[in-house]
Amino acid sequence: MTEIELSTEEKILKAAEEVFMRDGYDGSRMQDIADVAGINKALLHYYFRSKDKLFEKVFDAKIQSFFPKMGEKFSQDIPFVDKIHIFIEGYMDLLLKNPYLPLFVLNTVNNKDKSAFIKKLPIELSRQVAQSYYVEFKKGNVRELNPAQFIMSLMGMCIFPFLAKPILLDMFKADNDTFDKLMEERIQELKHYVTLILTP
Amino acid sequence: MTEIELSTEEKILKAAEEVFMRDGYDGSRMQDIADVAGINKALLHYYFRSKDKLFEKVFDAKIQSFFPKMGEKFSQDIPFVDKIHIFIEGYMDLLLKNPYLPLFVLNTVNNKDKSAFIKKLPIELSRQVAQSYYVEFKKGNVRELNPAQFIMSLMGMCIFPFLAKPILLDMFKADNDTFDKLMEERIQELKHYVTLILTP
DNA sequence: AACATATTTAACCATTTGGTTAAACTTATA
DNA sequence: TATAAGTTTAACCAAATGGTTAAATATGTT
Numbered sequence: 001m002t003e004i005e006l007s008t009e010e011k012i013l014k015a016a017e018e019v020f021m022r023d024g025y026d027g028s029r030m031q032d033i034a035d036v037a038g039i040n041k042a043l044l045h046y047y048f049r050s051k052d053k054l055f056e057k058v059f060d061a062k063i064q065s066f067f068p069k070m071g072e073k074f075s076q077d078i079p080f081v082d083k084i085h086i087f088i089e090g091y092m093d094l095l096l097k098n099p100y101l102p103l104f105v106l107n108t109v110n111n112k113d114k115s116a117f118i119k120k121l122p123i124e125l126s127r128q129v130a131q132s133y134y135v136e137f138k139k140g141n142v143r144e145l146n147p148a149q150f151i152m153s154l155m156g157m158c159i160f161p162f163l164a165k166p167i168l169l170d171m172f173k174a175d176n177d178t179f180d181k182l183m184e185e186r187i188q189e190l191k192h193y194v195t196l197i198l199t200p
Numbered sequence: 201m202t203e204i205e206l207s208t209e210e211k212i213l214k215a216a217e218e219v220f221m222r223d224g225y226d227g228s229r230m231q232d233i234a235d236v237a238g239i240n241k242a243l244l245h246y247y248f249r250s251k252d253k254l255f256e257k258v259f260d261a262k263i264q265s266f267f268p269k270m271g272e273k274f275s276q277d278i279p280f281v282d283k284i285h286i287f288i289e290g291y292m293d294l295l296l297k298n299p300y301l302p303l304f305v306l307n308t309v310n311n312k313d314k315s316a317f318i319k320k321l322p323i324e325l326s327r328q329v330a331q332s333y334y335v336e337f338k339k340g341n342v343r344e345l346n347p348a349q350f351i352m353s354l355m356g357m358c359i360f361p362f363l364a365k366p367i368l369l370d371m372f373k374a375d376n377d378t379f380d381k382l383m384e385e386r387i388q389e390l391k392h393y394v395t396l397i398l399t400p
Numbered sequence: 401a402a403c404a405t406a407t408t409t410a411a412c413c414a415t416t417t418g419g420t421t422a423a424a425c426t427t428a429t430a
Numbered sequence: 431t432a433t434a435a436g437t438t439t440a441a442c443c444a445a446a447t448g449g450t451t452a453a454a455t456a457t458g459t460t
Contacts, residue, residue, distance in 0.1 A: 008407080023312070026226035030448060043408060045449060103310055109366045110303055112223070123371045148372075148382075149389040156360025157353045163363070164355070166309045171323045172348075182348075189349040196396045208437080230418060243438060245419060407456070416447075426437070 009047055011037045016048075016058050021100040024107055025055055025114070059108060059117060062101060066094060067122045074128045080136035081198050084154065085191045091158050092187050096180060102159045126151050143200045150197070157190055209247055211237045216248075216258050221300040224307055225255055225314070259308060259317060262301060266294060267322045274328045280336035281398050284354065285391045291358050292387050296380060302359045326351050343400045350397070357390055 015037035019028045030051055034041045048054035073086050095102070108114045109121075130147040137144065161168060161183060169179060215237035219228045230251055234241045248254035273286050295302070308314045309321075330347040337344065361368060361383060369379060 024224070024226060024307070026224060027311070029446085031446090040409060041448085042410085042450080046407075049449090051448065103306065106303065106363045107224070107307065109364070111227070115366055118367055118370050121367060123367070126371065145392075146385070146389060149386055152361050152364075152368075152386070153357045153390070153393060155364070156356035156358075158356075160356025160359065161352050163306045164309070164352075166315055167318055167321060167323070168352075170318045171326065185346070186349055186352070189346060190353070192345075193353060193393075193397050197393050229416085231416095240439060241418085242420080242440085246437075249419090251418065401460100403458105403460080405456100405458080407454100409452105409454075411451085411453105413450075414448095417445085418443105419445105420443075421441085422439105423441105424437100424439075426435100428433105428435085430431105430433080 008037075008039060008043065011039065012044060012047055012054075013058065013061065016054050017062065020055060020058050021104050024104075025051075025111065056117075060120065062098070062104070063120055066098065066101065067125070069094070071122065071125055071128070074125070074132055080132055080142055081195060083132060084194050084198070087154070088158065088190050088194070089187055092183060092190075095158065095162050096183055099162050099165060102162050106163075140200065142198045145197070153197075154194065157193070161186065208237075208239060208243065211239070212244060212247055212254075213258065213261065216254050217262065220255060220258050221304050224304075225251075225311065256317075260320065262298070262304070263320055263322075266298065266301060267325070269294070271322065271325055271328070274325070274332055280332055280342055281395060283332060284394050284398070287354070288358065288390050288394070289387055292383060292390075295358065295362050296383055299362050299365060302362050306363075340400065342398045345397070353397075354394065357393070361386065 012033070016033045019033045019036055023029075023032070028051075030044055031041055033054075034044050037044070044054070048057060070087065070090060073090060074083055076083065076086075078086075105121075109118050126148075129151055133142065133147040133150070136142045161179075165179060168174070168182075169176075172178065172182075174182070212233070216233050219233045219236055223229075223232070228251075230244055231241055233254075234244050237244070244254070248257060270287065270290060273290060274283055276283065276286075278286075305321075309318050326348075329351055333342065333347040333350070336342045361379075365379060368374070368382075369376075372378065372382075374382070
């Protein structure tokens, strides 16, 4: 295990990500972030002027690391159902590596002071999916449905377990590993569901 | 329109519900709740000793008003698919009347200081659904699947649009009424989806 | 070495916030 | 009407919190 020395700026961003993800914007304390980063509070304000600025940096970084990967998938010239299967695999994989991200993003867009952050989300992606659906529908390869409703369902099915994770852990008396295994299983189950929904 | 004079306690609970739902626990201010209730802060502490106590009262009241109605539905002796259809109708209806509730509950159970609140949720309901599924599966009336995965999907499909509402409003350039109509439509669409998933 | 620049810290400040106190006002009841 | 109990308020308090300042310490450059 080679210890790589992070720069102070990187240490701060890493700590801020951890704390903001765990405690939310309002629940996070600058002192807390400083402690986790192993520095003091004034240094935090030296690097990132304010809590708001720091939060925006963290949010941007997470979004950038998360969504772009998804976009490419839909450019490929393969059947719509296969695209959705690939989406499910890729998305669930990202969620397994970033289990707190959904609540983080949803809280941000629902926060009265942070609703402008909606503009940072890749909403074109959903249009891409809808367009891709219609192409395939005209070919008679998929059942008739409202693509907007389908996308909401798809997202909901993928994301929900991560939002409700504490409830599920309690319900199944499970630990993190068991949860991850359940999510791995889930990938197959969801692929099955969407096939049933989409196949004419 | 007959104006009904609410008691101070009722006014406080109503205001607290509004503020906690909108701003979350950490984002809510006792002064804010007092203002909305049209009283002053000391009176708030006279009726409900602390922010924590008040929050718990609001949480309990919302949970009580929300979940019990769902339980009865599964006692009826009708086909499993019909039970799920009735669940979708009832649940979406409750969500339309309480659009902020999902984020409120999910934030609460994910909050490090509030995870004990998980115990207040009706997790037996999901066991009831699972049991109901197996009875029907033995009769060969439903496809083979993992009921836990199915329930997560069902909940996710119902809840997700309400969590992502600000994003959807922006995406569709829609207002609240349009959103509600989209959700009414969604009831039929979801009933269709679960039929496809469950029918052998 | 000398100088400038970047980094780090302890001490401090103003505001916000949950919560308290003591006094005043209502209401009902003996 | 006197008294007790419940209700309401203004003023206050201590702790927490985001943010600032000025001085100290490294680091690199000439």
